Amino acid sequence: MTHLEQKSAADRSKSGVSERIPPSLVEIQARFRAMIVDRILMFEALKRAIEVNQQPAQALGAISDLAHKISGVAATLGYPHAGQLAAEIEQAIHDGNVAARSAHQTWNCIQPDLEALMDELESLLDE
Amino acid sequence: MKILAVDDDPVFLELLLEMLRSHGHDDVTTAGSAREALAILASAAQPFDCLLLDIQMPEIDGVQLCLSVRELEAYRHTPIVMITAMSGKSFVDDAFAAGATDYITKPLDRLELKARMGMVLRLHDERQRMAVFQRQVGTLSYLMDFQIDFAAPMVIPGVDRIVEYLALENYLLTLGVKRLYAIGAFAISIENAEPIFNKADSAAFVDMLGDVATAIADGLKTEQAMLSYAGGGNFVVLVQRTCSIDPEELGLMIERGVAEFEPIYTADRIPTPRVRIGELVRGSIFAPARPTRILDQAIEIAQRGPHGKAGSRNLVA
Known part of the structure; x- marks a missing residue:
């Protein structure tokens, strides 16, 4: 188990928790939540693409872009755990690119966190 | 805004x-x-x-x-x-x-x-002040009462290669320990900046800084360097630790560049600026706490001049 995997496993118990946000951000939070289902579906499609070896490097890039969008706003909108998981995925993909790892090596590294992020996003829908 | x-x-x-x-x-x-x-x-x-x-x-x-x-x-x-x-x-x-x-x-x-x-x-706000200043210089320079702070950093109008001092400091603050170790800084001090400041009006002083900055930028043309004006007549240059700048040659180039403006200085009744180039201060992995210290040290060394040289050789940030 990598450090990333250990950390994510440890953090998983904190999932589904949102923090209070200023009233001025409530509308923006609602818009973020409205995008969650689409984002989970996109993650699922990209995950499948990597698993069947269909342009895995591009799929990883797209996962990174999506994670970047989530990590950029989730914490400020009261979802620090989702933000943290997304940031870790983004960072791991970036590190994989810098180290010239294969898409599948990087995928093995981020898969547990991506699953955790999708679970986390799903749990936010139940709030 | x-x-x-x-x-x-x-x-x-x-x-x-x-x-x-x-x-x-x-x-x-x-x-x-x-x-x-x-x-x-x-x-x-x-x-x-x-x-x-x-x-x-x-x-x-x-x-x-x-x-x-x-x-x-x-x-x-x-x-x-x-x-x-x-x-x-x-x-x-x-x-x-x-x-x-x-x-x-x-x-x-x-x-x-x-x-x-x-x-x-x-x-x-500083830019607005400079814009007002430039307008005054362009139109009513004889009525100008624009005050500049001698000690304060400033963006010198008309010199493209110069970066704001704050940006230079921010840049240093982003560097990790390893990258901080890879850079060096040296300063170029106008020895007679204060007498010039006291004699000249603000426009002539800023023009003189612009002349020196242009001469420095020309001298550094072939180098990967970041140049900034730190105030007090001091410019700082950030370079790679291994840079091959010859201070003597650079000094001569600056001198030649500035000499072109001598007739203007004579007309303005101000002395021609004399520059002094300080030794290169290298970033140290042992002092990462305040990365911007390298700039202060570079300025200090350039200001100290040849008499302080012996004592300054071992100085690292």
Whole structure:
């Protein structure tokens, strides 16, 4: 188990928790939540693409872009755990690119966190 | 203050807009891509006072956009704050090289944003003062009562290669220990800056600084260097630790460049500036606590001059 995997496993118990946000951000939070289902579906499609070896490097890039969008706003909108998981995925993909790892090596590294992020996003829908 | 914020994520832009509003910045325009931003800049009746650019954007990223913006005459010195996720920190270096003034990290932190925008506001006010100053110089120089602070850093009008001192400090603060070790700094001090300041009016003093800055920039043409004016008649240059600049040769080039303006100095009844180049101060992995210290030390060494040389050789940041 990598450090990333250990950390994510440890953090998983904190999932589904949102923090209070200023009233001025409530509308923006609602818009973020409205995008969650689409984002989970996109993650699922990209995950499948990597698993069947269909342009895995591009799929990883797209996962990174999506994670970047989530990590950029989730914490400020009261979802620090989702933000943290997304940031870790983004960072791991970036590190994989810098180290010239294969898409599948990087995928093995981020898969547990991506699953955790999708679970986390799903749990936010139940709030 | 008129602000342009650029990010490809509409939710982030809304968030940024809301936070800026809560800090009293109401005049904010947003763009979803670099292309849209460039179109907005091209068609703006009044130039923007500050740009906030996300680094990671598809097609044209924030660093490329920053470069393109700096090529526009009206935006040579406009504060540009880059926005980056933690994973994009490696691009911050490129952003500073492209002309960025500062950066903030995603996710946004209210206090961090407030502090950065406070800095931008100060720069903006300083630019307004300089704009007034330039207008006065251009029209009513004989009536000019514009006061400049001798000791304060300043953006010298008309010298493109010079970066704001604050941007240089911010750049150093972004460097990790390893990269800090790879750089060096030296200062170029105008020995007789204070007497010139006391004798000249503000316009003539700033013009003289511009002459020296241009001569330095010409002398550094072939080097990868960042040049800034630190105030008090001192310029600082950030270079690679292994740079091959010959201080004597550079000194001669600056002297030659400045000599061209001698008739003007004579007409203005001010002395011709004499420059002194300090020894290179190298970044140290043992003192990463205050990376900007290297700049203070470089200035101190240049000011100390030849008499202080022996004692300054072992000085490292």
